[in-house]
Amino acid sequence: MPGGVRPRAVNRQVLTDRVYEEVLAGLMDGRFTAGAGISIDGLARDLDVSPTPVREALARLESTGMVTRVALKGYRVAPLFTTEELGELMDARLVLEPVTAMRACERATPELVAELARSVADLRDAPRGGSFAEFRDYWEADERLHRLIAEHSGNRFLLSAYEGLGGQIQRFRYFNGVGVTDAEAAIEEHTAILAAFRTGAAHSVGEAMVAHLAGVKARALGDVRSRDIPMAHPRR
CATH class of the missing domain: 1.10.10.10 (Winged helix-like DNA-binding domain superfamily/Winged helix DNA-binding domain)
Incomplete structure (x- = not known):
């Protein structure tokens, strides 16, 4: 049966x-x-x-x-992000993810560091074409590093908060339809996060995550402005 x-x-x-x-x-x-x-x-x-x-x-x-x-x-x-909302999303990540990164570093195992290294290698090797089919592997490797760190923070509430933001991160990615525009910078920043994990210094990991997310925020807002992508007006 x-x-x-x-x-x-x-x-x-x-x-x-x-x-x-x-x-x-x-x-x-x-x-x-x-x-x-x-x-x-x-x-x-x-x-x-x-x-x-x-x-x-x-x-x-x-x-x-x-x-x-x-x-x-x-x-x-979903409606388009306003420029204001995009900035707010990245500010929220800047509050949350450096903390999860420091917590994960304090609990890091050789297995976690090896998984983070694989995500960086996959990010470096992935194609970066203009369509989702062409950059999907890149997108997955990018997201994997952040998720691994959140999952190893040892704090269920931090993980839940990350997962709540995770969907909005996908939403922010889809509105512009321009594919991958910052691969070299993102790879360099992920590599710096990995290097900090290898030192075992939580404060260095936190600083590397702050530098990465600040770079992502600046590049995302720059893409919108330089490509003249229409954004919704801020809602009052």
């Missing part, structure tokens, strides 16, 4: 994963209009699936902040 149920469950999960990946790529590539409604039935037709995996994929994407659910109206693409 279990053998008759398991394949259906597996196939449904595979379908949901595929829909999730397709919609995520569309969001990251800017193929969905910010603020626009998302037709579950329309996506189901386009992807040749039933509405169920579409609903499940959108529910997963809601946790990233890239889509929102409106009561009685279904799902919508």
Whole structure:
């Protein structure tokens, strides 16, 4: 009897994963209009699936902040960040992540340092094309270093706060549709964080994380201004 149920469950999960990946790529590539409604039935037709995996994929994407659910109206693409909101997001990361980094350094094991080293190597080797399909491995390696540090902070509340910001970080990445613009600087900064972990000095790790996030903030705001990407007006 279990053998008759398991394949259906597996196939449904595979379908949901595929829909999730397709919609995520569309969001990251800017193929969905910010603020626009998302037709579950329309996506189901386009992807040749039933509405169920579409609903499940959108529910997963809601946790990233890239889509929102409106009561009685279904799902919508998240609005663009305002420049002010982008600055606030990066300021929040500047408060949180240096602390998680110092905590993780105090608890660091050789295994953690090795995992961080792999993430830096993967970041260095990953392609950096303009589409999400081309820069996805880079994006994953970038995110992995930050997540590893948060997971090894030894503080469930810090981890929860990081996870809450994590989705917004994805949202900030998708609005510009310009791909990877700061690879060399980001790789250098991740390498500095890794080097600080290897010294075992928590204050040095915290300083390296501050330098990295300050650089990310400046480059993100610079991309918006230099490429003249339209941003929403600040909401009062």
